[in-house]
Amino acid sequence: MNKNQYLIAANWKQNGDLKSSIKLINNIVKLYKKAKPKTDVLILPPSIYLGAVLNRLIHHKIPRKKISLGIQDISPFSNGAYTGELSIDMARDYKCSYALIGHSERRHTFLENDKTIFKKTKLSLQSNMSTILCVGETIHEYNKNLTKKVISRQLKSALLKSMNLIKPNHSKLIIAYEPVWAIGSGKSASLKDIVDVHNYIRTTLNKILGLKKNNIKILYGGSVNDINAPSILSLPNVNGALIGGASLNSKKFIDICSSI
Ligand code: 13P
Secondary structure, eight states: OOGGGOEEEEEOTTOOOHHHHHHHHHHHHHHHHHHOOSSEEEEEOOGGGHHHHHHHHHHTTOOTTTEEEEESOOOSSSSSSOTTOOOHHHHHHTTEEEEEESOHHHHHTSOOOHHHHHHHHHHHHHTTOEEEEEEOOOHHHHHTTOHHHHHHHHHHHHHGGGHHHHTTOGGGEEEEEOOGGGTTSSOOOOHHHHHHHHHHHHHHHHHHHTOSOOOOEEEEESSOOTTTHHHHHTSTTOOEEEESGGGGSHHHHHHHHTOO
16 A cells, blocks of 8 residues: 555544634644645544534635545434434534544443444445444453454454445445554554554455455554654554544644654
8 A cells, every 4th residue: 555545543532622623723734734744634523623623624725635524433323313423414514524433432431332333334334434443452351362352353243244335345444453552551552463463454354355355444543653653654554543642733643644
């Protein structure tokens, strides 16, 4: 995969307010214009600020192909009486072309199970959204050598029954490997572990799809910063990164985008 096909995604999570979100996107755009990174760039702001962030991108004349927008989570239902939830169509109104699904904070803090994540993944793929499915093991599972078992279960439960949606267009599916213990800890997984797990994800996807090879992007996430990004992004089967903390700093984020 060449550099142009790498994806660097900023997951702002539940951080900041309207004023700081506008300031952050303005600064990201300013640095983006200077650095001209070759990678695809994706911003996942808190949903309530999607409109404000979109307005700034329009104001700065940044096409959605250069800096895309995505939603951090979606409802497992297309519409109806589901208080507090947001649908794919609502995200589309704000020009979102990506949906993040099954993030570890959704799985572990909000207790989303494999069934819910399957429904969300299916709905997102059906709606032709670029769908980022997050997988990853807890520290307990890592210590017990269960990483591959957990990842296999998470991939199969989310994808097996949606093969008819994935097969015609692989590029709409993206996998993000985020070891739960590496998220926000300041300590990313070792390069060896990242290579090992990404290879395993690639092979498992081939098995699920019944293919010899596939071009599904596999992102790494978990304490990626401007210092470790160059070595992580140069690993085989690493096609981009999902950034939390460091994406709240415009300089660090654009440095990461420019590091390959
Ligand atoms: P950190 O980069 O803060 O570790 O967060 C990673 C993450 O969860 C991105 O989705």
